[in-house]
Amino acid sequence: MRLLALVLISFTALAAQEVGLDTWRTSGLGVDWHHASGRVAYDVKGDDGYYDIRLADPDGGNDRPLSELAPGLPRRHVATPGWHPSGRWLVAAVEEQDHAGGSYEAIPGFGAFNDIWAIAGDGSWAKRLTSIPDDIARGMIIPTFSADGRRLVWTERLIGPIWWDPKKQMGVWRVRVADVIEDAAGPRLTNIRSYQPGGEGFHEPYAFTPNGRGIIMATSIGQPSVWTLQIVVMDLASGQITQRLTQTNYNEHARFTPDGRSIVWMTNASSTLGGCDWWMMDADGANKRRLSYFNEPGHPHCDGHARWAGLMTFAPDGRSFLGGGQYDLFSQEGWIKRVTLLPNGTGTGLTGEYFAREDLRGADGGLEADLERLDATVDFNWGWWMPAFGLPADRFSVRWSGELEPAYSGVYTFHLTADDGARLWIDDRLVVDMWGGAWGGVASGTAPLVAGRRHAIRLEYRESWGAAVMKLEWSGARQVRQVIPTSRLHPREPAGAVRRLFGLPGGNG
Structure with missing residues (x-):
């Protein structure tokens, strides 16, 4: 009896945010973008070994000095710029001109x-807003304004690193919040408050949080060491x-995105080389997804060494950001990257036609499939089992068809892993042909794709006997090798036309 059905198979997977990434500055670290004036302030190490703040346009052009021009400003490290919303001035962490000891502990980040x-x-x-004691254990970093410019938050070190205490290997720090006053004498800070939530x-x-009532921050409280810092929100009241x-x-x-709906942060989650990458999550902490792959060998983002992503500043529309990162944690030297959040695909998978014979014919010898369904991806390891109820475990075949929509333009390599045979067409051109193999294996071929354009795809697979495996992957200059995700695959027929007539065991795996 012929089994003829259209079946929707759904799978739960972690959402992936696709990005474009390029280098904005090969040297630099802290960066802040003033939207109204279109000026980007960033810090970079000068020829004298000290960090300076410079200005540039968002596209990287029109680079010019800033801190070097300011009269009365110490000629040592000047870093971590933060624009006042008016654009008339900015704040920075500045090393005192004269102090005991050297400047290593005064570099950005320390x-x-x-x-x-x-x-x-x-x-x-230039005008000094705080006065730190002449003590190597004391210091300040990362000054940041509230959206209205009436408050400033920064972090202040009270005790230097205690290397034998895993909870204090970065020292003891507190949150400081001040009101900002501007008058004829220039800006000043008043009503400075201190916070150490949890001790x-x-x-x-x-x-500041989008509503201005809290602070997003990292804390070691409740953790076994400073190497398991967590992102939290502290209520200011x-x-x-x-x-x-x-x-x-x-x-x-x-940092929050401009619309306040999402947060970008850095973490060492899933890091192969041990550094940290940018990830994104919803404002409530849900829907975490990875943005960069600096620490994944073989990925276009990775240069083969551990790297650490840092603070970022968003474009006005929130569709891209500039972010600093570190080559080395001890020197704190790094780069500034531009990350573009690409529109995610809207695909739902490919149409899969399953045949009870090895020659892409149904059980009755006809051209009509015995089973038709929507498969989210092509990543199957059926082993010795049947691919679906009512079909044989051996001597069956499958045809997947639909459209492929890439995020990037370029030449892609398509990788087939099959046991036994498979062949792939892109835009009606045969790209990979391993149909005749008795035991299958791995084969690849290339095809040019255009970002946002849908390209016809057809993949045929046959299983003779024994274990049954079929996987479809892609890779490219800007695309890590991966199973082609559901969001980039569109079925031959609209998903709305798919209906479920009976249950099928299993799915991708």
Whole structure:
């Protein structure tokens, strides 16, 4: 009896955010984008070995100095710029001109001997806003304004690193929040408050929450060491942690997207080389997905060495950001990348036609499939089992067809892993032919694809006897090798036309 059905097979998978990535600066670290004026402030190490703040247009052009022009500003490390919303001035962490010891502990990220300074947007003036004690254990980093510019948050070190204490190997830090006043004498800070939610530890704030009532930050509280920092939200009214957005791994450098709906942060989750990559999550901590792959050998983002993503600043529309990253944790030197959040595909999979014979014919010898269904991806390992109820475990065949929609333009390599035979067409051109193999194996071929354009795809597979395997992957200059995801595959017939007549065991696996 012929089994004829249209069946929808659905699978639950982690959502993936596809991105474009290029280098904005080969050297640099801290960066902040003032939307209204279209100016980007960033810090970079100069020829004298000290960090300076420079300005550039968002496209990287029109690069010019800033901190070097400011009268009265110490000529040591000047870093981590943060624009006031007016664009008239910005703040930065600045190493004091004269202090005990050297400058290594004062580099960006360490912050010893650093005070918060205000610097005019044209470099015409500079003014110190805080006064840190002349103590290598004390310092400040990452000053950031509230959306209205009336408050400033930063992190201040109270005690230097205690290397034998895993909870204090980065020292003891507190959150500081101040009101910002502007008058004839220039900007100043008043009503400075201190927060250490949960007690002594590492507390590093990154931004005010969209409603202005909280701070998103990293903390070591409740963790076995500073190498398992978690991203949390602290309520400013109570000084207590009200949201825990991450629970495992090492996490830092979190910022909200301009619409407040998502958060980008860095974590070492799933890191092969041990560094940290950018990930994205919803504002409530749900739907975590990876953006960069700096630490995955073989990926176009990876240069073969561990890298650490850092703080980022978004474009006005939230569709891209500039973000610093580190080559080395001890020197704190790094680069600035531009990350573009690409539109995710809307695909639902490919139409799969299953035949009870090895020659793409039905059980009655006709051309009509014995079973037709929507398969989310082509990544099957049936082993010695039948591919679906009512079909044989040996001497069957499958044809998948529909359209393929890439995120990037370029020449792609298509990889087939099959036991036994398979062949692939892209835009009606035969790309891979391993149909005649008795035991199958792995074969590949290439085809040019255009981003956003749907390309016809047809994949045919046959199983003779024994274990049955079929996997379809792709790779490219900007595309890591992976099973082609559901979002990039469109069935031959609209998903709405698919109906379920009876259950089928199993699915991709």
